[in-house]
Amino acid sequence: MKKSDFQKMSVEALEAEVRRHNELYFLQHAPEISDELFDQLVEILRKKKPDSFVLTELISDVREEGKKVKHAAPMLSLDKCYDEASLLSWASKFEGDVLGMPKIDGCAVSLHYDQSGKLSRAATRGSGIEGEDITANVHAVDSIPKQLKIQNVEVRGEVYMPLSIFLKYRETFANPRNLAAGAIKQKDPKKTGAYSLSFFAFDLLGTQAMSEVEKRETLQQQKIPALEWKLLKRDEMGFYFAHILKKRAALDFETDGVVFKVNLLSEQKRLGNTAHHPRYALAYKFQGDADTTLLLDVEWSVSRTGAITPVGIVEPVKLSGAIVKRTSLHNVGRMEKFGVTKGATVLMMRRGGVIPHLESVIEQGNEKIETPKVCPSCGSPTKRVDDFLYCTNPKRCVKSKVGEFAHFVKALEIDGFGEKLLEQLYEQGLVTDISEFYELTFDELLQLKRMGETLATKLLRHIQEKRKLSLETFLQSLGIREVGRQAAKLLVEYGDGEKIRSATEEELATLHGIGPVMAHEIVRGLKKKRKTIERLLKHVRLTHQPSTKKGPLSGKSFLFTGTLASMQRKEAEDRVEASGGVMAQSVTKYLDYLVVGDEGGAGSKLTKAEQLVKKGGKVKIISEKEFLKIITI
Structure with a gap:
């Protein structure tokens, strides 16, 4: 793109181009044109339409960073969690109550008030160690007090754009947070004021407060706008999260979660900070869409290892544009910890907008869920091991065997074998062990439902293409617990197939990245799979190619x-x-x-x-x- 291209554009096209390059430069930090060419673009638009709103629009005026200011104390990020189990794990590390408040999605700023109580300096969060001086700009934010009755304090909070104000900008800007971040950095403070920004405080430094509650009381006394908050017992945090989630749509600001902070400052001091975040605070984030629904029933699913996991059947709920009817309950222990019952009101989320999860139980139902005493697939007795339930006869269990076969064909990237086909192969006795895939015949496949000659030929060809395998792929395909991609790589570095199979737990446990627990599972798994391995080796040829990469991290x-x-x-x-x-x-x-x-x-x-x-x-x-x-x- 060059100046002559811009000169040929209509006013509407020029305005769109200015806005696009504004966002690329300021919001995405990925400019496509030089500053000089951008200035020429703006000048062309100015000549064609001097009164264009785009010329005085926000981000086009922010072309340089302001003066850097070092924070008196680092403005650390918050650690984050996405499920109640992680939240409760965090809460188990301290004593006392917690303060809960919405996590506003704005631009974090620091406000310093001098010995006379006057607002003397303001800065963005920046790197956390130093930020950008925005003192002149915050004077244009009406809700930020310019004078306090207390002296030598620092107020930290979020500058944000109310959603009611953002409505008129939503065609141009992706979200109110980006718009607020640009508005607060305008060269001309008057332009900052034109965007009707607001402010909420979330912390107060420099007082004699002994708790977060006392800080909030001081903020209220000084008439500093602060986020709503609630003092909570640790077992009330999940309910408060659900409360904020429910009222989220009615708030006039964007919130992406709930912040929980240890109330007592003495306990905060004991917990301390990491280089990244304070250990005494945590953000419980909304992940994808979330909503409440009813748990109607629980079904039980059997995995390739024989583990039996509960699956929740819920009243259909729309999350991230999809209708969700089922959700994993993970394991029996987690289900019991949540207190899951039929008819319960539950909080559902789609993590990353993809996987539906039951996050917490909001209100109990009236029917207890019984843990099955027999496997729902084969009828064999079940056994409980810690939080997990298992089928006691996985070698003869249809669902367990089909899961084993599915893992094998996926690891080897053998196309065409779906769950229904794998079930048929097992139920008709054509494949009872993964080695028998290599023994399938054309006539045997033709016996199966919906199997034609073309498909049978294709499936056999796909199998024959996997006669030569890397040792790493072979190890992954066996379905041994703990042997995934990384563990297989580590084993290949250790030695060839024969050396791996003869290794003791003690020998494997000394390998970087393995350890005693994994070593136990690997040795145990290889022993259980001995006959299968021997049968497979009659059909495949293994290649052993340990990594020859050396570098500064070798051995680490x-x-x-x-x-x-x-x-x-x-x-x-x-x-x-x-x-x-x-x-x-x-x-x-x-x-x-x-x-x-x-x-x-x-x-x-x-x-x-x-x-x-x-x-x-x-x-x-x-x-x-x-x-x-x-x-x-």
Whole structure:
């Protein structure tokens, strides 16, 4: 795109182009044209339509960052969770009540009031260590008090655009948060004032307060607008979350969750901070669409390992544009912990807009759910192991065997074998062990329902194409508990198939990323699968190609927890392996690094690693920023 292209455009096209480049530059930080060409674009529009609203519109005026200001105390991010189990796990680490309040989706700012109580300085959150000076601009936000009766304090809060104001901008801007962030940074404070921004305080520093409640009382006395809040017992947090979720649609600001903070400041001090977030506060985020519905019934599903999991049947509810009728209840222990009953009112979410989850029980139903004493698939007795229920005869259980077969064909990428076809193969005795896929004949396949010659030929061809397998793929296909992609890679590094099969638990436990629990499952699984392995090896040829990658991370094991801000988890794992490192499966005393994502959401892995460190363990808990420094060395 060049200046002559802009000159040929209509006024409407020019206005659209200015808006597009504004968003690319300021909101997405991905400009497509130089500042000089952008200025030429604006000038062309100015000549064609001097009174165009776009010329005085928000972000086109924000072209440079303002003066940097160092925060007196870091403005840390909040750790995040997406389910009640994680919330309760966090709450088990401290004593006393918690303060709950909506998490407003705005622009975090810091307001300093001097020895005379006058607003003397304001800054954006920025990096958390330093922000951008916006003192002149906040004077244009009417709801921010310019004078207090108390002195030398810092008020922290969110500048936001009310949804009622945002209505007139929604055709141009993606969301009110981006608009507020641009408006508060205008070069001309008068333009900031034109956008009718508002402010809510969420913290107060510099007073003698002993609790969060006392801080809120001071904010109220000083007439500083603050978010609604409620002091809660720890077992009331789930109900408060559901309360805010229900009233979310009626609020005049965007909220993306609920913030919970330990009430007593003495307890906050004891808990302390990580480099990323305070341990005494947590954001319980709305994830995808959420709504309440009724739990009508529970069905029981059998997996390839013989595990029997409860599946909730709910009254149809629309979440993220899809009608949801079923939801996983995970396991018997979790179902009992939630107190799930038939007829219960439950909170449902689609995590990431995809997977439906039951997050909590809002109101109990009147019919208890009985745990099955026999397997719903084969009728064999069930057994309870901790939180899990199992079929005692998985080798003869249809659902368990079909799950095993489905795992095998998926691991080998053999196309065409759906669940119904796999059921037929098992029920007619054509495949009772995964090795028997290689023994199927054309005539046998033709016996099956809806099977024609063309399909039978195609299926046999797909199987024959998988006569040569990498050792890594072969190990994954066996369906041994704990042996996924990463564990298979680690085993291939250890040795060839014969060495792996003869390894002891003690030998495998010393491998980076394995540990004693995984080693036990691997040795046990290989022993159980011995005959299957021998039969498979009559049909396939294995290739053993251990990684030859060497680099700065050679010999070091890594594990990630929480959400990464800079890249997807898969990319981070690939970068570790490209630098010679290995990915671990779980936190053990042999782990070298646990990387905590900067977007929060760390859970039990972090807790276990911290416990190991206290016991003198070697694991290093590092932030995402520290990880990025390591892999760029």
